[in-house]
Amino acid sequence: MLMPKEQIRKRAKRVTKKLDEHPDETQQPQEPIETAPEWIVNTQQTSTPFGILNPDLKSYLRDMDKRLTNASQDDSEEYSMMIEATLSEMSSHELALSTDPECALMVEHMLKRVGDFEKRVFADALMGQINAVISNSFGSHVIETLLETSKGTIMRESNGDIAQPPNQDPESVGQLRTFTTLLNDLVEEILPFVGDLILNQNATYPIRYLLHLLSGDTSENVLKRSKKSKSWLNRNDNFDAVNEQQYEDEEYRPPKHFKELFNRLRKALFDSFSSPAEIRAFGVSDHGAPVLQLLLQYERNNGENDKTDSFLDSWLDGLIAQLQSSEETKQSGHITTTLLDTTASHTTETAIECASSSVFEEIWKLYFTAKGGTRCMKHPVGNFVYAKALARLGTDENLNEEFVNAQLNETISLIRESGSKLIKTGRSGPLLAISDVVVARNVFKDEVLSMIMHCFGLSTTSTAQAKHIIPCILEMKRWKSYRRFHKETFENDEADEESSGDERKTNKKKKKDSGDDDIYTVPGAQLIQSIYQYGSPLNDKIIESVINLDTDKLLEICGSSSASRIIDGLIESDNIAFKYKHKLRLKLVGNYHLMADMRVGSRVAEKIYETSDGYFREKIANSLIEHEDYLAGSPYGKYLSRKVDLSLFRRRYDDWKEKTAQEIKNAGLNKINNIKKAPRVFNGKLANEMLSINQSEDKRGSKSSKKRKNASNEDTTSAETEDKADTRTRQEKREEKRQRKYEK
Structure with a gap:
């Protein structure tokens, strides 16, 4: 019992002089029993409201929990025997175990291991004392875990699959309530006190989980433990998730009568507030805000x-x-x-x-x-x-x-x-x-694009700002701040243009080794990706700014975890013309091995390779083959080497072509990158429909091929006749030849 310092040091009352003069030899001196004030709370009773457990029992249960965690379920007989032995020792101690600081976590582990019948037995033992358990700092987590692991049990019982006692005759034991009935009784028990429980810092989390369970909204984003609970579990819990029972992939669907339970609980909550002002105060508190948000969503649905x-x-x-x-x-x-x-x-x-x-x-x-x-x-x-x-x-x-x-x-x-x-x-x-x-x-796309440029102090028509638009937006800086931040870059711009490639690589390596933080921001990358969706011609200037970046700057963007998303968006977006995607791929040729050496850049290089056709995949492989040893020694480069399969490309080129053609066919990438949202011209006519696999774009229309200088007049005439019969364009013929090459 915790007592104030003055209470602990207080002694018996002194004997007065009057009593000393006439002592009573027959009466033995007795010290008066001092009682603590009513406001002093016994902390031992608060942490263990259902009594103290036997230390030997606690030690045994902790040991069994460790053995079950480390045990393998392959030996099902031994595992089942340990489960049964642990449950038999837990019997009649469920309330004390659930609120014990040392054993509550072990109870949560057991709830994740046992079946439907054992959960019903455990829940039945808690009935009648739910309010005390749910208000306890450790018992609230046990109730939350019990509700979390009961989704599959509820669905099975609603389908008529009610678990029976294992290895026992059902007629020899008493009737045990189903989990659905137990949940109904739990709601009835907390209903009169729900107004006080919802404001309790411990009880609010299980009640919130109960509301989600009754309403059917059990998505991961709403059923998260508090940060304090997660932090404690990370320090004290080594439970292996492999031992946890796997839940069904089937979506959770609550029984129909759960809606009535939810409405009763919601009405009890609403009636517990005496005025709308109390509801507003409830929504401002840390514990009440999430509950009120759930109730607002339920009203909308x-x-x-x-x-x-x-x-x-x-x-x-x-x-x-x-x-x-x-x-x-x-x-x-x-x-x-x-x-x-x-x-x-x-x-x-x-x-x-x-x-x-x-x-x-x-x-x-x-x-x-x-x-x-x-x-x-x-x-x-x-x-x-x-x-x-x-x-x-x-x-x-x-x-x-x-x-x-x-x-x-x-x-x-x-x-x-x-x-x-x-x-x-x-x-x-x-x-x-x-x-x-x-x-x-x-x-208002044009107006918003102009507004965004105005906010950054940029202009799409300025040639001086052209190559700095993308870095400026990625860094989320206005033009003046961007110039001040990169003052050395602007001062030494001419010197950088005259320096050799080796010097640029050395400077880049020094910058990389210096450990500078990533200066690019996620909001900047999201804003550029949003502008991609404006379509042509509004997004042309932004896309050209990306493609016209210096190679070193482009590689720096590819190596950034946030900025690299603008490269992914450019490659994958349907609102960007194929010519821009092709230009970007070509600009990076010769640098794919450098991208593959980066943690993030290797992922971008793989994305570009996966979305390329057979012709460009071969181009990438040819550029990487001379750097095969470099990629093999790189911690990240080996992944791109495996993706491209450079060893097969070097040893058996024909097999590599066949494998690549099959990959392209399975991925559905045949000519898909040639499809654009802008108006198209096919054979001199405007095409409103999407291009087929055997078609290609040609803004010039049909035109006969150039005559050979040394050909005779007869050959020239026959060539012109063939060209008139075959109305395909040069680009179409090249594309068809390329496709045949990789589809053989």
Whole structure:
């Protein structure tokens, strides 16, 4: 028992002088029993509310847990015997084991190992004390693991497959409740106290998991343990995932009556709050915000996001009620504050996603236009909420088209005015969001591209900035800041052009060895990939800037984990013409071995090889064959060497061609890179349909081949006759010949 220092040192009362004068020899002196104040809590009772376990039992169970973790399931008989022995020792101690600091983790391991019947036995032993277990710091994790491992059990029971006692006659034992029935009883037990439990720092996680289980939303992104729990498991848990029972690949589908249980639990939560103000305070707390977000999503999925007596209306401070009563809507100080709050902003994001289209239009007008929108997009937290709301303008098909166009036009002006501040402070969310919206809506692409260039202080018509557009955007710096940051590059630009290739490689190696951090950013790469989707001719300048980069700069981008994505996007995008992809591949010829020597560059080189046709694959192989020893000694280069199969290419060229042709055929890459989104000309006529495998583009139209200088007049006449009969172009003939070569 923990007691204050003064209580521990306090002694018995002193005997007064009056009593000393008349001592009673027959009476023995007794010290009064001191009781601790009521506010002092026994920590031993708090950590072990169901008593202390026998140390020998704890030692035995820990030893069995280690043996089961290290044991192999190949010897199923021995493994089953150890499981059975452990379960027999755990019997009648389930409550104490679940709340014991040393044994709770072992119980979680056992729940992942045992079958459906054993889980039902364990859950049945906890019934009646669920509120105490779920409020315990260790017991809450046990309940969470029990619910996590019960998805397969619930689905099997709903299909009529109820587990029976192993190695026993079902008639000789009492009737055991199914797990579905136990879950129903669990809800009944926590229902009167759910308002208090949801605010408990330990109980909130199992209840949140229970809500997800009842609603059917059991995706990995919502069923994550807290950071504190993960950190503790990483330090103390060495449980091998191989020993864990494998769950079914079938998607989890809860029984129909679970919806009724969820609604009862949701109604009990709603009734536990005395006013909408308490709901808003609940959504601001660390423990309450995730639960409220789940309830908001459930209301949207069930079409209840237009009701006045809902969690959404309470969070929006009565906005839905104002719209339905035709009252004039006003800004709420609560929403204005939560837009900029670290925790509550997540709940507001969810509310914006879950609101109906009419309610969202009103939210946008009240909080994301004019000064409100400018303040929100500049804020370190609010810019995420602004980007989320802006993204809905492109995804919600129920929004009024006139409303969307008007708001996009205004938003472009707002971002253009505040763009320089957004780039300086790294608030790239609004830029990325509006770029994706105009692609989805297919409007204002030209205006947004001009706005993006203005925000960076760039111009697509400037020749001085042409080769710096891509690095500037990747680094998310304005042009002036970019020039200051790379001052030496601009001063020594002419000297770099006159230096030899060996000097450039030496400088690059020094820079690599110096351990400089990656200066390229993920938002910059995402923005360039979004511009790729604008289509020709809007994205031509950006693509040409990528291709016209210096080889050293291009290799540096290929070796960056973030910037290399713009190379992947250029190769894979259907909105980019084949000629640009071909130019990029050609520019890197002779440098693929350098790319393969990089951790990220090797992946980019493999991507280029996989998306190339047979002709260019052979070109890559020829450029790598002289660097075969270099690739063999590289920790990453060997992977590209295996992908290309250089040993087969060097020893048996014909077999390599046959293998490559089969790979191309299986991947469906035959002439696929020649398909473009831009208008095409085939044999002098505009082709509206996609080109077939045996067709190719020719903007010049049909034209007879050039006459040979030394040919006779008769040969010339016959050649012209053949050309008139065969209307194929030169490029088409070359492509057909190339295909026949690799398809033999």
